[in-house]
Amino acid sequence: MPVIHPIIRPPSEADSFLLQITTGCSSNTCSFCGAYRDKKFTIKDLPEIIDDIDLMATRDLGVRRVFLMDGDALAVKNKLLLPVLSRLKRSFPRIKRISSYANDYNILSRSAEELKTLSDLGLKLIYIGLESGSQKILDACGKRSTVKGMIETVRKAGEAGIKSSVIALLGLGGRHSSREHAVKTAEAVNAMQPDFLSLLSLMLIPGTPLYESARQGRFIELNPSELLMEMQDILSMLELKRTVFFANHASNYLSLEGRLPGDKNRMLETIKAALEGRKSLRPENSRGL
Numbered sequence: 001m002p003v004i005h006p007i008i009r010p011p012s013e014a015d016s017f018l019l020q021i022t023t024g025c026s027s028n029t030c031s032f033c034g035a036y037r038d039k040k041f042t043i044k045d046l047p048e049i050i051d052d053i054d055l056m057a058t059r060d061l062g063v064r065r066v067f068l069m070d071g072d073a074l075a076v077k078n079k080l081l082l083p084v085l086s087r088l089k090r091s092f093p094r095i096k097r098i099s100s101y102a103n104d105y106n107i108l109s110r111s112a113e114e115l116k117t118l119s120d121l122g123l124k125l126i127y128i129g130l131e132s133g134s135q136k137i138l139d140a141c142g143k144r145s146t147v148k149g150m151i152e153t154v155r156k157a158g159e160a161g162i163k164s165s166v167i168a169l170l171g172l173g174g175r176h177s178s179r180e181h182a183v184k185t186a187e188a189v190n191a192m193q194p195d196f197l198s199l200l201s202l203m204l205i206p207g208t209p210l211y212e213s214a215r216q217g218r219f220i221e222l223n224p225s226e227l228l229m230e231m232q233d234i235l236s237m238l239e240l241k242r243t244v245f246f247a248n249h250a251s252n253y254l255s256l257e258g259r260l261p262g263d264k265n266r267m268l269e270t271i272k273a274a275l276e277g278r279k280s281l282r283p284e285n286s287r288g289l
Helices: 046-057 078-091 104-108 112-120 135-141 147-159 178-192 209-215 224-237 264-275
Strands: 017-020 065-069 097-102 123-131 163-170 196-201 243-246 257-260
Touching: 017 046, 046 078, 078 112, 097 104, 104 147, 112 123, 112 147, 123 135, 123 147, 123 178, 135 147, 135 178, 147 163, 147 178, 163 178, 163 224, 178 224, 196 224, 224 264, 257 264
Parallel strands: 017 065, 065 097, 097 123, 123 163, 163 196, 196 243
Antiparallel strands: 243 257
16 A cells, blocks of 8 residues: 655664554644644554555565654554564564654553563564653643653663664754753653664754744744754763764754764764864755754
């Protein structure tokens, strides 16, 4: 069956089989997100999903990774999700990992046994949009998740054998709450100890509530130097034991990646060089979502 666009996926899933089991997002309330504004949330029927798997199996039996779309695939209950995962395992003998975006309430609503079953059937990675470690900022943005819930989600998923890739959004607090955003985000990530951490930069999308706030002067967007300083603040406060760090998304003015804690000082020095003009930034016209 045809995929319903637009398609949103993490950069690391570029080579994955993108299997759409839901459309849109069940929340769709975040003021900064325009991804699913015009896309109704629906859960596809099992026969339609199975048809998509079978069609892909006729084209490529060598699939190693599968990403479940759209923005809220784990809103699907295990009753539907288990036969989907089972079919994927049978159809693609070389499969190594199934992954999905995840909200805290969709993980915490499942029992430890339910999560372990998903893990045993191949769900090995979830992407969690922390966005900010400040509950005040999350509430202002209309995000349904809680910081406490997202911290608990990483722990509970990890105990079931599911790794977590946490995403934070530089600049989400605007100029007035930049320091709070940095401090609280570092605190939350330290409590999570995720397997992967990605820092993206806020890009205002026309038509979203946050874009209108900025247009009316109620939200002041950070400039490139301020975004770099916020990244510097967060990175300097991170106390992670074993996390792969990415800040190489197309939205960022400066591309960084490394392993924490080992590469922390090197990456901080790179940020310092950029702030001092010794390292060039990504041109504005090369940034993107």
